[in-house]
Each structure stands twice: as C-alpha cells, then as structure tokens.
Amino acid sequence: MQVNIFGLRSCCFGIANMILVRRMREKLYDALLLQDISFFDEETVGDLTSRLGADCQQVSRVFGTDLNMIARNVVQGTGALIYLFILSWPLALSTLVICSALATIMLIHGQYQKKAAKLSQELTACANEVAQETFSLVRTVRAYGMEKHEFGRYIKWLGLLSNVYLRQSMAFGFWSSSFNFLYHSTQVIAVLIGGISIISGRITAEQLTKFILYSEWLIYSTWWVGDNWSSLMQSIGASEKVFLLMDLLPSNQFLSPGRRLQKLEGHVDFVNISFRYPSRLMVPVLRQVSLSVHPNEVVAIAGLSGSGKSTLVNLLLRLYEPTDGQILVDGVPLVELDIKWLRERIGFVGQEPRLFRMDVSSNIKYGCPREVTDEEVEWAAKQANAHEFILSLPNGYGTLVDDSLLSGGQKQRIAIARAILREPNILILDEATSALDAESEHYVKRVLRLVQNGSNLRRTVIIIAHRLSTIQAADRIIVMDRGRIVEMGDHMELIQKDGLYARLAKRQTDAFA
Template sequence: MGYLFCIWCTSFCCSGATTVFKRNAKILVLLCLTSGICSGIRGCCFSIANMILVKRMREKLYSSLLFQDISFFDSETVGDLTSRLGSDCQQVSRVIGNDLNMILRNILQGTGALVYLFILSWPLALSTLTICSFLATVILFYGQYQKKAAALTQEFTASANEVTQETFSLMRTVRVYGTEKQELGRYQQWLKNLADISWRQSVAYGLWGFSFNTLYHSTQVIAVLVGGASIMAGHITAEKLTKFILYCEWLIYATWWVGDNLSNLMQSVGASEKVFRLMDLLPSDQVLSKGMKLQKLRGHIEFVNVSFHYSSRETAHILQHVNMTIYPNEVVAIVGLSGSGKSTLVNLLLRLYEPTSGQILIDGFPLKELDIKWFREQIGYVGQEPRLFRMDVSSNIRYGCTRDINQEDVELAAKQAYAHEFISSLPNGYQTLVDDELLSGGQKQRIAIARAILRDPSILILDEATSALDAESEHNVKGILRASNSGLKKKRTIIVIAHRLSTIQAADRVVVMDAGNIVEMGSHFELLQKDGLYARLTNRQAEAFA
C-alpha cells in the first residue's frame, strides 16, 4: 500500500512538473514570437523613417541651395555641393536606419540588466556600474574624435570629387596638354589625406577596443573575487553569482554596442554639420521680396553712378561711377578689352549681383523695387557659352517661357534663329536628346537665341552671343535682330556685347569701356573719327583679319 502511494505521489509530482514545464515552454515560445514581431516592426518603422529623412533632407538641401544668391556659387564648388547632396546625406541616413535603432535597443537591454543586477546584489552592481562609467567616458571621447574625423573625411571626399568632376569635364584639354599624370597626382594627394584620416581612425578604434576588453575582463575578475567572498560569507548563493555574471555580460555588451553605434552616430553628425549649415541658409532676398509689376515694360534703362566690386575682392573695383542711359527700342553695343566690366553691367541689370553703390532705373523705377521674377520674364538673354540641359531640343527652346506656346511657335523661333534646318536634320528632329557630343558651339548658340526670341522679350541681351557662329549664320541672326525692331512685332531694347565689327556697326550707339569706366560713346563712324580707344580696337581687328 505504501509502495503504491509512493508511486502515485511520484507520478503526481512528475505530472505537475511536466505541466509547469509545458506552460513555461509555451510562455517562452510566445515571448520569442513577440520579440521577433516587435523587432521586425521596429526595424521596418526605422527603415521607413530613414527613407523619409533622406528624401526630405535632400529636398530641403537642394531647395536651400537653389535659392541662394549667385555670389554664393562663386565661393562654393560644384563638386563640394554635389558631394553634400550625395554622400553626406547618405551618411546621415545611418542615424535613423541603424544607429538610433541599435542604440535604443541596447539601452533598453542594458537598463533591464542593470536593474536585475541591483536586485541580485547591489554591492556587485555598484562595482559593475563604476566600470561601465569608465567605459562610457571612453565612449564620449572616442565619439568626439570620430565626429571631427568624419567632418575632415567629408571635406577631403568633396575635394577629391571636385578634382574628378573638373578633370572629366575638361578631358579634351587634359588629353591635348598631356596632363594626365598631373591630374592623377592631384587626386592621389586627396586620397592620401583620406588615408591619413582613416589610419588615425583605425588607431583610435584599436585603443577603444583595448579599453573595452580591459574593462570587460576587469568586470569578470571583480565579479568572481567579490562574488566568491560574498558566497563564503553567506551573503549570496552560487546560483545568484552565476545569474549575476550572466547579466553582467549583457550589461557590458549592451554598453559596447551603444558605444560602437554612438561612434557611428558621431561620424554621421560630423558628416552632416555642413549639410545642416547649408540647409539653414536663408533664401536670397530676391526670392523673398515681392516688388512692383509694371503694366508695360518700355525698356528704358538708366545706370546712375553705379559702382561694383565683389565682396571677396573689395579692393578690385570692377565698375566705377558708371552713368549711362539706354532708350526704348535702341540697339546698344558695349565694347572694350577683356575685364573692362562689360559683362558685369549685364549681370547687374539681371540682378545677379547688386551694385555696391548707385542704382539702376527701369522705366524710371529703381530695379530693386520691381518684382524680380516678373522682370526677368521680360528679358531674353543669350550668354557667351550657352549651356543646354540634357533634354530634347524642343524643351530646351521652351525652357523658362511662361506664356502659352505650341510646337509651331517653337519652330518659328528656331527659324528666326536659323536653327530650324540643322534641328530638322537631327536623328529625332526637335525631340532629339541634347548632349555635348551632338551639337557644335554655334548650334548651341542658335538654340539659345531661339529660346530668347521665343520669350518675345522687351529687353534682349546678347553677351557675345554670336562668337561661335560662322559668318553666314551671324549675318542671318543680325538680320532677324534688326527686323525685331522694324515693327513686325513689338519693338524691344537690345544690348549687344560684341567684338566683331559687323555686329557693332549695326548698333544705334556704341559704348566703349575701359577699366570699369565708360570712356567713349557714340555711333560707329563718330567713334572712328575721334581716333580713341574704339578706333584703335577697330584697327587692330582689321589688321588681324587682313
């Protein structure tokens, strides 16, 4: 009977233990699934947040750069700005996508481990916390170093990118002058600077690893020594000491991962410092301000005692007390030696720069008081080296035109610029995609002239716009420009910067500039009779073509 009772008790105990085991196993499986689901949701949320962050950051940075004054782009290189938009923004994406995610997870894990350590044994927990504090101090110093190193790395990377962009865009010049090794040397110098920074970062990482391992093993030694003494004194059991060492491992490794991710975070912060500075730039005052819109722009332009110098070169005066009046529908040619200030006058008229002193009047109103967007819509401008966008020819001609136009208008403008014939011969006609190899310099200028004509502007500015044209094309384009003031459509004021005699002779008035001053003014024949600077320039050109 006693034997049967013992068997029943044993079976009952085994049955009870099995039930508890199964229940605990179910709880563990449930916790495992919950942990996996939470981890997946957390990773997905951080990944989505990362995508949104990078998108908005690039949009904000590009928008900020796009609305800066032209003087800003005089001091910043294209390679540096594109590097900020590309690699720097991508570097920042690690902040949310990985670093903050892992830091949050390990902080929670480390905090839980520390709380349980204090529950097990507060004296041992204090010793472990002291070591973790030393480790945290090392992390802070290491993170600050990584931040500075990352900032330098991004600067050197941007400079290296600038070298490659400049070299590839001027590859024909490099090849003709045989400077491949020189350009390679420039690039290698920036790579050497990057390698030096990487070497120092590697040494710093080694010191960080040495500090961690030393403090980590110190924790184990202290836990065994102090824990062993506590066991002998009867304060804790061997089971508690085992648990303590296990959770101590969790705390130390959580601290390690926090430190590692924090160093990566500081690298991202260092890389993003200039990005955020650029994002914080205020838009140009021209973008923010809203000025007047005249009912009709006649094209009466006055330069009143205008002086100008670049902010970076205050002692170099580009224009000095210039006074000039251009009347409505007048064709004015501006000539002079290189660097005399001809193009600067145009830049001031377009409000790409502001005069240092004096003012520009448009139809009697200060240019500063006019709505700049509206004013520029009334201007057709063709520069010395017209750059076309990588889009089809038709879109390049339509570019920036705000009025309603159709394909017939585009083709009419192209015919007036004598560009229709060669455009029609392209593989896809007006739908041909433009690239640098497809068109010659003269063809690009004719497309740019067609773009200006399509706007039907009140003021037409040609800054050496016929420099790349052959003699026949130049003659045809000048004929169209003369016809534009003959009453067929609305008349317009035309400003021409040119050196060719044929273009100058077609002007109503010639303005001669030298060293930022207007030295002569009159018609072509009047200035020849004065035997001044204009006459000398004309004679030199005639001798050059003789």
C-alpha cells in the same frame, strides 16, 4: 513575439530614416537654389554635390541604424542593471563602475570620430571636385597630355583621406581593446567578489551565475551603445556643413514680392554705378557708370576684355547688387521690382551658353513663361538660323542634347532661339555671336535689323561683342575701358573720333587682311 517587435521597430526606424533623408535633401537643394550668385562664386560644385549626396546619405545612418540600436541597447542595459542591483548591490556597483569607465572612453572616442568624420567629408568633397573638373574638361586634359598631373591631384586628396581613415581605425582599435580589457575585468571582479559572497553566505552559486550572465549582457549593451554612439557622432560630424547650408537665408531678392508694372517699356537707366565682386573687393570693376538705354533701342557695348561690359548685364539681371548707385527700369528702382516677373520679360544669351541634358525642343522652351506650340519653337529656331541643323540631328527636335553632339555655334543658336521664343521686352546678347560662322552671324544680324525697323519683334536690345561687325548697325555703341564709359556714338561717329573704338576696329580689320 520578440522577433516581431524587433522587425516592427526596424521597419518604423527605416521609414523615419527615408522621410528624414528625403526632406533633408529637398530643404538643402531649395536653400542652395535661392542663394546669391556670389555664394556660388565661393563654393565649388563638387563640394555642394557632395553635401547633397554623400553627406545626406551619411545622416541616414542616424535613424536607420544608430538611434535604433542605441534605443534598443539602452533599454536592455537598463533592465540588466536593475536586475543586477536586485541580485547583489555590491557586485552591481563594481559592474557599474566599469561600465562608467567604458562610457567615458565611449564619449571621448565619439567626439574624436565626429571631428574625423567632418574632416573626411571635406576631403572627400575636394577629391570629388577634382574628379568632376577633370571629367568635364577631359578634352582639354587629353589635348595637353595632363592625365598624370590630374591623377596626381586626385591621389593627393586620397592620401590625406587615407590618413584620416587610418587614425579613425587606430582610435577604433583603442576603443575595442578598452572594451575587451574592461569586459574581462568585470568577469574577474565578479568571480572574486562573488566567491567571497558565496563563502560568507550572502549569495548562492545560482545567483552568482545569473549575475555573471546579466553583467555580460550589461557590458555588451554598453559596448553596442558605444559603437553606435561613435557612428552617430560620425554622422553628426559629416552633416554639420549640411545643416549650416540648410540654415542659410534665401537671397534678399526672393524674400520681398516686389512690384509688377502694367507694361514693361524697356527703358533702362544705370545711375552712377560702381561695383566690386564680393570675391575681389580690392578690384573695382565699374566706376561711376551712368548710361540710359531707351525703349526699342539697339545699344551695343564694346571694349577690351575686363572693361566691365558683362558686369553691366549681370547687374541688370540682378545676379549681383551694385556696390554704389542704382539701376532704374522704366523709372522704377530695380530692387523694388519683382525680379521673377522682370526676368520673364528679359531674353538673355550668355557668352558660353550651356544646354541642359534634355531634347532640343525642351532646351528652346526652357524658362518660357507661357505655353508654346511646336510651331512657335520652330519659328524661333528659324529666326536663329538653327532649324536646318536641328532637322539634321538623329531625332530632330526630339534629339537629346549632349556636349559632344553640338558645336559651340550650334549651342549658341539654340540659346538665341530660346531667348527669341520668350518674346522679351529686353533682349540681352552677351557675346552671343562669338562662336557663329559668318552665315549664322548674318542671320542673327537680320533679327537685329527687324528690331530696329519696327516689326513685331521690336524691343530694347543690349549687345555685348568683341566682334565689331556684329554691332556696326546698332543705334548707339558704348565703348568701355577699365570700368568707365570712354566713348559713345554710332559706328561712323566713333571711327571718325579715332579713339579706342577706331583702334579696335582697325586691329580687327588688319587681322582679317
């Protein structure tokens, strides 16, 4: 019967543990996904994945083992203590004093283990971050012969982690020694006081024997409670950061539903926009920038690196909020619009498009707000000059994407196809042709010409490019420098002005001469 009850209790705690860990991971992942981009600028990927993995798993010990064993031993210890008082209250008091001393050491040891566990989880996250970064950049590491350097970075964190584990082991040794000393002290006291009680006739030898057995039961119950209490404190220490992350409120853009316009024309106004990244508040990125982009207009933004070109796009996508000023879309402030609805109508290709580890067709369909057919996927790939190389892959559109499988230019073409498939009202190309060869760039520029000539692809297009050959046919070219707009006009007008754009064009011409 006892075995069945034990098995039933373990089963119930195991099920509760599974449900707890699953819900914890779900809530943590959901909380992280809804944070502002600035949150991910400050947190490392290795740290967040460590919280999702190791830290949540550490919490599973709470229900799976710790609380289970604590509950069991508290019940057993309480029963033993009651019986000891029935047998002999003087002996029971002496045993209770020793158990109290043991419990005090247990609490101190548990608090230490909690702090040590929190520190060890942080160090583990740092070590995981180094390993993840090294493996993701292994080609760079190999090319520069930095294997020993990266190994040194990793073992530095492992050394710090080993020191924490060493101190934890020493603390556990102290706890075990204290238990052994107090346990044997209980036996000695029981024999001395019990012997005196037998001589005086207050208890019998049989009662003393029972007392010693039940006192051992009480001491061992206290030991197991202490051991599992220390483990419980470790789990709590390891999960503190998890609970802090779970309690984070979602980004403001997800809290309010916002407005949905009947039709998005694609008129964008940047009104006196200033911006500083939260991680670099002392460095102004944009300074009082005002710009209007008209519906169905192709606007190119050029300038030196760090001039604020990509930041304008990030603000339009509402990845960040302007420090000052506001952005209007069709005359409506961006903060008042339903951001999910707006993003469904924007096609975006970033500087370094990253593809997901799924087949090519799924990568092209990714984020499309409507159901699409295979024919539409192929059409988008043809527009981006990606269809032929996709067919040459082992399984065509069903080929699983791998970083080593595709070149940078091929990834960019798939990303462009993904943006075209959405049939967006606003198309943003942020250095989207930087890794393309001349022929592929020619096809992408053909798509831009279709936009300008009023075909069914007609939409507002914002292009950011260092390669000026990509943007010469734009309706307007905006030239930025140090966070300000310094020039504006078409290609020939800017060349004739002989300003920054003309100098950039001359440098690129000289580079290819």
